[in-house]
Amino acid sequence: MGTLLYGTSGTEIAFDDRALAHLQIVITAKLRRREGFIFSWTSAPGAGSGRSAIWLDPSSTLFFRYFGSRPPVINREWIEVLAASSNNPGGLVFTVEPESSTEATPSRS
Template identity: 60%
Template structure:
């Protein structure tokens, strides 16, 4: 399991595949210097609730992967996450959608390509 390290102090665990999708979507927003909320459902081990953080270009982020292989990117899911990130509620992590395989692209491809 990988980790999103927020502000150098808070570590949030995500599977590497999820983390790769989040890195692309969050990176797109931060390149445009846009702040936004990011929310997700917590695992049972930490209370099974929901959490949210404010993502801002001034706050350092580290995407730490546990595996050495670059996960394939699901284009359909990536586009859904990107649309969510542009909503007034901010980026809401959802379950992976779309057919695996046909919609997968190399992680270097931006959404819509």
């Protein structure tokens, strides 16, 4: 289970490593373009359910911490789905990986 640490307080947001790698690609692409946006997700029942959201902009302090040592295979379709949501007025909304994907490429570190 990976963790996105947000802000100087180090607020921890848990995602599995595979999901976190995909989020990192989309989030860093937007921040490189100096775009601010909302990022929201639904918490797992064990974490109290409900929705959470944070504001991200180029001044945000982020740390992506992975549990595993190997980078996951990247699903380009999932990247496209997440990137498309990030360009909507509601911001980036985390969604689970599409099942229909047949195109995946290894991540490059």
